[in-house]
Amino acid sequence: QVQLVESGGGVVQPGRSLRLSCAASGFIFSNYGMHWVRQAPGKGLEWVAVISYDGSDKYHADSVKGRFTVSRDNSKNTVYLEMNSLRAEDTAMYYCAKDGSGSGAPLDYWGQGTLVIVSS
């Protein structure tokens, strides 16, 4: 069965960096795009970034552009989110999610999330 397991969250000071990982299993990882979605405490879902199946295409939300970078290692079945210059407003649960099949596909499987708290 499909499993997505995020790790790397924690408490970090403003301006510092953090790298999140999402380990995938149960499907052919190199065939699917992968997303990061975040949720601030008590708030709704915010799409953060997507990377294509082979890593050749990446898109980031304006709110994180220039600070966050999505990447993947298909040999390790893992997608990453490198977060730099962190701000208090980046405090959230971060979920990785798998693209479904085909153009315009939904996010059909989600991990359990990893919590990032940006605080001095």
Add this chain to the structure above:
Amino acid sequence: DIQMTQSPFYLSASVGDRVTITCRASQSISSFLNWYQQKPEKAPKLLIYAASSLQSGVPSRFSGSGSATDFTLTISSLQPEDFATYYCQQSYTTPQTFGQGTKVEIK
């Protein structure tokens, strides 16, 4: 960016009620509209994709309809396990965007 607007923000209903949640896109998104359910402290779960297709394993009391800019999620007979927050999401273009959510609570 495409804005997604859900209504209502909050809905109080009883077990057995028929419940409808609406989602409006700021421009046409064809049928690239998905619905997710999120329970407290849990990850979102896909319910409906492509506006009206039921994800595998999701009970048939859930249904979706609509196209272009106006969409609905209907729960035909609300069950205790359906009390949750529901989000619509457009996958027509990047950045993909979510509605603000509709919390369904017990009356």
